[in-house]
Amino acid sequence: MARKIGSRYTANQILGRGSAGTVWLGEGPDGPVAIKLLREDLACDQELVGRFVQERTALLGLEHPNIVTVRDLVVDGNDLALVMDLVRGTDLRTRLERERRLAPEAAVAIVADVADALAAAHAAGVVHRDVKPENVLLDMQGPLGPGGAHPALLTDFGVAKLIDSPRRTRATKIIGTPDYLAPEIVEGLPPRAAVDIYALATVLYELLAGFTPFGGGHPGAVLRRHVTETVVPLPGIPEELWQLLVQCLAKAPASRLRASELAARLREQLPMLAGMPPLDVDEPDLSEEAAEESVPSAPQDEPVRRRGAVSLVPGAKPDSNRDTHTSMRVPGPDELAGGAHGTARVPRAPGTPRPGSARHKAAVRRRRVTLGVAGVVVAAVVAVGAWLASSGGDEDRPAPATHSTSAP
Known part of the structure; x- marks a missing residue:
């Protein structure tokens, strides 16, 4: 059923629902x-409405070929809405779920487009704060780029910041999706431009591997890994591209590249990636990780979810447009300090057991038994050799003198 939005717009058809609100074709x-x-409870929040109005100029001024343009911000009674350009296509999450992982050339081309969008936003003083595949739209009517990639446009600028009001989040909440949150956000520091670079590097890793570097399992465990774990190399990835990823996934924000630098460096990689097939990488076994982290695994009759992003609310069903602007608790120092031994999801070549998994532990035990038996054999040989050497030496050595006493 159609409804009026302000005096200039009509919403005709629902395209998707999310935790922040509903997207309409208008x-x-x-x-x-x-x-x-946006949801009615958000529209009734006078503080948020004030922030909405304050952000109007910044959001309307964001214009770039790789940014979904915000045309208008509407405040009308209980309606609070962002009016944006309509992109004829799909989101990157949908493509990733369909193809599992992308060829490196296409993945790098898409991420380079998003890096260009971030460069323009950061230059205007705007931090996105929620870069993820759900917020990257692929223009199916645009010209094909390297690797057959459609032009990528970044959307939902300003939504995370609008919802992240001090009264809603205070010091115990954070805004964003766990798999893509930079360590400094988990630790409670204010989000700067570098958080977008970290999130975008996480997206690139996911496009190449089929899963995020620190995702999987309980959201609290995911947040902990961002702070405590080191990303492990992907088998088959070109060294230059890997070093670029490592730099942008650095724990220290100052160590990461700026968006413009990242876009340029990625495009330099494109010629050497031409024709390279998707990486052949085994996905982590989340059921094993759940057991190792003392988190209940999925029931036997339910399939194990192997995709990167996890729900912020345990048991929540995914939204049709996968909008996840939901607050969650920041883990305390004791939680962040715990479980930092081998909890990072380690990519590996097909058939190779993941370090710390049950298969890996069994292999380690077998090696230890083999080494133990070999050690016993070596010790026995050494002992026999020593005995033979001592026996042979006694034949050539004179008998020791004995002293006896007799009674007078």
């Missing part, structure tokens, strides 16, 4: 638009 004075209508 009509405006200049033609079709996408309308993100």
